[in-house]
Amino acid sequence: MSFRIAVDAMGSDAAPAPEVAGTIAAAREWTSLRFVLVGDEQRIRAEAQKAGGLPSNVEVMHTTEVITPDEEPTKAVRAKKDASLTVAARLVKEGQADALLSAGSTGALVVVGTLGIGRMKGIDRPALGTIMPTVEQPVFMLDVGATPDARPEWLVQFALMGDIYARQILGLARPRVALLSNGTEAEKGNALVKATYPLLQELESVHFIGNIEARDVPFGGADVVVADGFPGNVLLKTYEGVAMALFKAMKQALTSSPITSIGAALAKPGLKQMAKRFDYTEYGGALLLGLKAPVVKCHGSSNAHAIRSGIRVMKLALEGDVIGRLADAVAKLPAQKPKDKGDSPG
Amino acid sequence: MSFRIAVDAMGSDAAPAPEVAGTIAAAREWTSLRFVLVGDEQRIRAEAQKAGGLPSNVEVMHTTEVITPDEEPTKAVRAKKDASLTVAARLVKEGQADALLSAGSTGALVVVGTLGIGRMKGIDRPALGTIMPTVEQPVFMLDVGATPDARPEWLVQFALMGDIYARQILGLARPRVALLSNGTEAEKGNALVKATYPLLQELESVHFIGNIEARDVPFGGADVVVADGFPGNVLLKTYEGVAMALFKAMKQALTSSPITSIGAALAKPGLKQMAKRFDYTEYGGALLLGLKAPVVKCHGSSNAHAIRSGIRVMKLALEGDVIGRLADAVAKLPAQKPKDKGDSPG
Known part of the structure; x- marks a missing residue:
């Protein structure tokens, strides 16, 4: 099975350099994985040059917009249809990618994850x-x-x-x-x-x-x-x-x-x-759990090593079928009472 | 003006040793302050012996009970009328002491402070x-x-x-x-x-x-x-x-x-x-603010130095008239709306 990971190349503070170098390092190490770097194609290719060129398992998808950390997440996601993050999430939603990685704003990632990729059945948030x-x-x-x-x-x-x-x-x-x-x-x-x-x-x-x-x-x-x-x-x-x-x-x-x-x-x-x-940077960023696909959030100050570590976590999540196993566990939960805040059956 | 501080001698993990040694050190350093060590008199006097004897500005008040950290605070405070903490707070309430120090359970101190000493006017919690x-x-x-x-x-x-x-x-x-x-x-x-x-x-x-x-x-x-x-x-x-x-x-x-x-x-x-x-231990514990008198809470693992630092904070609070100034500030607050949770006038 060959998983395909959509990488928002424009999220980190020093984007796209860490995303491109980290993805290339991961692509060389785990050749069974495939990647799409989503963002400003010219800048991505320039960074790829510095990192020794794009391996055959890495593609580039050009986008023209970027969501910045100071933007109100919901507004930004709605307004910027061609933002690297939005487009990367769309690839996952449409089945063209299996997972999403971004080092951009957490708020925007939560919005894109919830609206763009969608929550897993049985998970409220x-x-x-x-x-x-x-x-x-x-x-x-x-x-x-x-x-x-x-x-x-x-x-x-x-x-x-x-x-x-x-x-x-x-x-x-x-x-x-x-x-x-x-x-x-x-x-x-x-x-x-x-x-x-x-x-x-x-x-x-x-x-x-x-x-x-x-x-x-x-x-x-x-x-x-x-x-x-x-x-x-x-x-x-x-x-x-x-x-x-x-x-x-x-x-x-x-x-x-x-x-x-x-x-x-x-x-x-x-x-x-x-x-x-x-x-x-050894630990590979955070996982946004509860969505229909694995989503990894790397630190805004990530370097290439941190992006590579994030991809490693993603690989483990995909190969370990974290999403499938979670769906099984959720299905076995006792039926919830209606939304009565703060009550416990104990 | 000579302030009198009630010290719960039985609160810390190693009580009463740190309380007694710390109070004696403070009493020697700041001779204008007066202290009451509240707790098991025999054990307090034994510790005082080790610390070179009780200075003339330190008294002892004997009590027979101790509130432990694993007790439910409200129950413990109600049940143990002769606990060192309860009696120390009573001294403050009755005007026999100006302030209270304890290294015991935070929960019990909050209960004793609120019920025993009382909240300042205009402070809800x-x-x-x-x-x-x-x-x-x-x-x-x-x-x-x-x-x-x-x-x-x-x-x-x-x-x-x-x-x-x-x-x-x-x-x-x-x-x-x-x-x-x-x-x-x-x-x-x-x-x-x-x-x-x-x-x-x-x-x-x-x-x-x-x-x-x-x-x-x-x-x-x-x-x-x-x-x-x-x-x-x-x-x-x-x-x-x-x-x-x-x-x-x-x-x-x-x-x-x-x-x-x-x-x-x-x-x-x-x-x-x-x-x-x-x-x-350099920073002298925490202050329980919003009560009618200064109350200092030291860490359960306090040593004598930490207790002395707590007394130093207490001294500054008393001399700086923190309680009086706070009452002035509260009096100048704009009138609050009724208890509508989460609403802002902005």
């Missing part, structure tokens, strides 16, 4: 999930920003999605799924968390280990962490921010005297090893 | 505020867990409280007050943030600089960050967790080979300087 480093094995966190103001039954769907992702992409036999809260006890949480807890306890297919505090996430306290898109986004961005701030402070501290500078030079291999462990 | 280190000057963040599921008008009150804290305790002339969101643009956020934004824009006494992303907090993007208690708690605990995890990973990485170990030894002064900058 998409969730953005991402792998984060810990001192143990990585953790998969969702939702990190697609759906703020979630409802309990949506978080249940997120838990199902996270569980299947962890099985298929992380290769875990029985992922520990936890609910983000402000305390580990069952009665801790805001109204949403308290209403969701008993619903997750009843999910037979998922190994729910209870609430997790944000403090325990970097220590590997769970394999999958489920959250509303607002606090989930806060967790992800605090993670990134504190790590970056500490690396910056460490650099300043280590170069504060000649002696510490010598020490830093000697310690460099160790420090590099640590920095690599906490480097998000 | 208390907020827990804490100083966090950044690569620039520290930031004051509230609410970090007292009030999840906040309403827009409560966040406005939190902004007022944070502003006054930053002026009186951090000594800032015009603190930059920001609202925690999942994007910097005015239209980003969950429903609560979107409804709160225009209300903060209308606050004349506060220098509102708009939304802040969690990623920018560790870089000093604001002096005061206002949030609902749930995402605020997630931010604080992610902060702590990632910093601890990175220090742990750094230690492992630096001792991974003989060469990096030598480097680490030489770099130690620099690394220590950085660790100190990100050490919460």
